[in-house]
Amino acid sequence: MGRYVIRRLIQAIPVLLGATLLIFVIVFALPGDPIAALFGDKRPDPAVAEVLREQYHLNDPLLLQYWYYISGVLFRGDFGVNFADVPVSQLMAGKFQVTLNLAVTALVMEAVIGVGLGLFAALRRGKASDTMILAATLLLISVPTLVTGFVLQLVLGVKLKQWTGADIFPVAGVFAGWRSYLLPGFVLAGLGVAYLTRLTRTSLVETLRADFIRTATAKGLSRRRVIGRHGLRNALIPMVTYLGADLGNLMGGAVITETIFNLPGIGNQLFQSVYLREQPVVVGIVTVLVLIYILANLVVDMLYAVLDPRIRYE
Amino acid sequence: MKRTAPEVLPAEGGLGDEPLLAVDDLHVEFHTRAGVVRAVNGVSYTVNPGETLAVLGESGSGKSVTAQAIMGILDMPPAVIPQGEIRFKGTDLLKLSDDARTQVRGQRIAMVFQDALSALNPVFTVGWQISEMFRVHRGMSKSDAMKKAVELMDKVRIPAAKQRVHDYPHQFSGGMRQRIMIAMSIALDPEVLIADEPTTALDVTVQAQIMDLLAELQRESQMGMILITHDLGVVADVADKIAVMYAGRIVENAPVHDIYRAPAHPYTKGLLESIPRVDLKGQELYAIKGLPPNLLDLPTGCAFHPRCPYRQDNCVTSAPPLYEISGTRSSACHYWREVLDGEQQ
Ligand SMILES: Nc1ncnc2c1ncn2[C@@H]1O[C@H](COP(=O)(O)OP(=O)(O)OP(=O)(O)O)[C@@H](O)[C@H]1O
Ligand SMILES: [Mg+2]
Numbered sequence: 016m017g018r019y020v021i022r023r024l025i026q027a028i029p030v031l032l033g034a035t036l037l038i039f040v041i042v043f044a045l046p047g048d049p050i051a052a053l054f055g056d057k058r059p060d061p062a063v064a065e066v067l068r069e070q071y072h073l074n075d076p077l078l079l080q081y082w083y084y085i086s087g088v089l090f091r092g093d094f095g096v097n098f099a100d101v102p103v104s105q106l107m108a109g110k111f112q113v114t115l116n117l118a119v120t121a122l123v124m125e126a127v128i129g130v131g132l133g134l135f136a137a138l139r140r141g142k143a144s145d146t147m148i149l150a151a152t153l154l155l156i157s158v159p160t161l162v163t164g165f166v167l168q169l170v171l172g173v174k175l176k177q178w179t180g181a182d183i184f185p186v187a188g189v190f191a192g193w194r195s196y197l198l199p200g201f202v203l204a205g206l207g208v209a210y211l212t213r214l215t216r217t218s219l220v221e222t223l224r225a226d227f228i229r230t231a232t233a234k235g236l237s238r239r240r241v242i243g244r245h246g247l248r249n250a251l252i253p254m255v256t257y258l259g260a261d262l263g264n265l266m267g268g269a270v271i272t273e274t275i276f277n278l279p280g281i282g283n284q285l286f287q288s289v290y291l292r293e294q295p296v297v298v299g300i301v302t303v304l305v306l307i308y309i310l311a312n313l314v315v316d317m318l319y320a321v322l323d324p325r326i327r328y329e
Numbered sequence: 330m331k332r333t334a335p336e337v338l339p340a341e342g343g344l345g346d347e348p349l350l351a352v353d354d355l356h357v358e359f360h361t362r363a364g365v366v367r368a369v370n371g372v373s374y375t376v377n378p379g380e381t382l383a384v385l386g387e388s389g390s391g392k393s394v395t396a397q398a399i400m401g402i403l404d405m406p407p408a409v410i411p412q413g414e415i416r417f418k419g420t421d422l423l424k425l426s427d428d429a430r431t432q433v434r435g436q437r438i439a440m441v442f443q444d445a446l447s448a449l450n451p452v453f454t455v456g457w458q459i460s461e462m463f464r465v466h467r468g469m470s471k472s473d474a475m476k477k478a479v480e481l482m483d484k485v486r487i488p489a490a491k492q493r494v495h496d497y498p499h500q501f502s503g504g505m506r507q508r509i510m511i512a513m514s515i516a517l518d519p520e521v522l523i524a525d526e527p528t529t530a531l532d533v534t535v536q537a538q539i540m541d542l543l544a545e546l547q548r549e550s551q552m553g554m555i556l557i558t559h560d561l562g563v564v565a566d567v568a569d570k571i572a573v574m575y576a577g578r579i580v581e582n583a584p585v586h587d588i589y590r591a592p593a594h595p596y597t598k599g600l601l602e603s604i605p606r607v608d609l610k611g612q613e614l615y616a617i618k619g620l621p622p623n624l625l626d627l628p629t630g631c632a633f634h635p636r637c638p639y640r641q642d643n644c645v646t647s648a649p650p651l652y653e654i655s656g657t658r659s660s661a662c663h664y665w666r667e668v669l670d671g672e673q674q
Pocket of ligand 1: 359361366368386387388389390391392393394395407624
């Protein structure tokens with residue numbers, strides 16, 4: 016296992032380099048001049064602009080610029096500074112915390128609601144409640160996050176507050192502590208809840224058809240034990256895998272939710288930095304996101320090995 | 330955890346006249362979208378302690394469904410049992426409550442399945458799976474139950490049992506896996522063991538070892554055994570009597586030697602003639618002509634009549650009852666005398 020982890024980490028290096036280079040090139044190819052953007056509406060003094068260009072290596076060939084950047088990240092943990100001279104790492108730290116809180120809230124909601132509904136539906140397969148749950152997941156999948164976001168914000172946030180006078184679900188910012196994350200967390204989790212419900216249902220239904228379930232019944236075990244112990248333990252494998260892989264998706268996919276709910280997270284920052292053409296910030300955020308994806312996948316693969324003894328990593 | 334069997338259940342021991350297990354006129358249907366599949370249409374057979382009943386018949390004849398009905402592991406729905414009794418020491422299992430039924434399953438009547446790789450749970454160690462019987466049904470501690478599992482694995486002759494209890498099913502060979510399946514089924518000394526094609530998934534040399542093991546375990550414990558098989562060669566060695574099934578019915582019931590000497594049903598005769606024989610080497614094997622019946626739409630009269638060389642007009646219209654030939658023998662053929670005498674029409 017240890018050697019497998021090391022090998023996977025080594026394999027991750029070219030992926031990380033490739034992804035960051037790609038992002039670097041894309042950001043570089045964006046139209047407009049970052050130095051001009053820095054000055055906003057004013058026209059930059061050509062001499063000052065030139066000094067800034069030199070300082071940020073903007074006159075060097077693209078690959079060399081990339082090398083300056085990535086070597087700083089890799090060898091010094093230095094993500095550079097933005098044009099206002101704030102270190103990117105410092106800029107990111109707080110934002111990542113917000114996004115991580117949001118993603119974990121969403122993940123917990125996915126796990127609790129998705130797995131719960133999925134199990135319920137699987138055990139009532141073919142009955143009215145099962146059909147209703149499936150229809151609800153379909154609805155959740157087909158309505159865009161933008162719509163669910165605004166609707167829930169209006170109904171559960173604004174209107175509910177007007178009716179009850181209590182701010183149960185704060186709708187903007189992170190001023191109310193963990194409660195600030197409930198509504199955006201749910202909006203972000205929506206798609207995942209739907210997928211996980213379906214995955215859980217399918218997985219358990221499939222598992223309960225397996226021969227070893229028949230064996231467990233033939234051993235004289237109670238239905239509760241047959242399903243809860245023999246069934247669930249097997250059905251769990253794809254569910255856990257999905258949840259693990261989804262952490263990366265949730266962090267990277269929080270842009271819309273963070274914008275709707277005005278959360279100062281990484282998605283919001285990414286959006287602004289792309290707009291401002293802050294190369295180092297954009298590339299820094301994406302680099303860290305790629306890293307999170309890679310690590311999440313590694314963790315998932317290892318979880319897989321723990322859950323399914325048939326899988327051996329050598 | 331209940332450890333004593335409910336009172337409705339027959340006590341261990343004394344049987345009187347009642348067989349250990351008696352399946353009596355059992356019917357099983359599956360209500361599917363395509364219609365009603367009549368998988369079992371009046372099966373009767375009995376097993377006594379220390380006796381091995383071999384159940385023969387081609388694929389789809391209802392052997393496994395009958396066994397699953399005895400175990401009570403049919404999915405209902407789609408399965409329905411409209412008629413019949415399954416008496417275990419005189420008590421009709423079909424009339425028991427779910428709870429009482431669960432007490433019989435695995436403890437008093439156990440089953441060995443065909444494909445041990447898929448029948449064992451892939452994510453638990455074999456030791457965990459065997460010891461589960463003791464933990465759940467006998468309330469033993471984990472470590473005591475594990476010791477029992479090692480003993481059982483020794484008993485079914487798995488080498489290095491003490492180390493191998495911690496291995497997972499996929500780490501064993503096919504034969505060893507089937508031994509584990511057997512160890513698990515005999516864990517609580519069941520009175521009846523049903524083995525549904527226990528050797529089909531194995532290669533020939535291993536098949537013989539597994540059959541020997543089953544026979545030996547049975548001799549020791551005096552279990553009644555129902556051995557479902559396609560392999561007529563195996564049957565002659567281990568079985569005391571044979572029940573031949575066709576289209577969900579018993580067509581012939583007989584002691585093993587009688588049947589090999591002279592079958593009393595045209596279908597049995599066809600089966601026996603399709604065994605490869607050394608003295609007829611090089612000749613083409615006999616095969617029963619025609620196709621197995623459609624269980625959604627069974628033929629009228631005798632279900633075998635479309636394929637039967639002995640067919641007469643009344644076979645098409647009237648279904649033969651199980652004619653008693655002797656105290657131990659019966660045949661569901663109007664013309665069993667002719668078949669027995671070997672007169673071909
Ligand atoms: N759940 C089910 N739904 C519908 N039909 C079923 C179901 N289970 C079994 N059957 C049908 O019942 C019939 C008898 O099946 P069974 O498994 O008892 O045959 P078998 O004699 O054991 O054959 P084999 O030698 O292939 O194991 C088959 O035609 C099968 O299609
Ligand atoms: Mg079968």
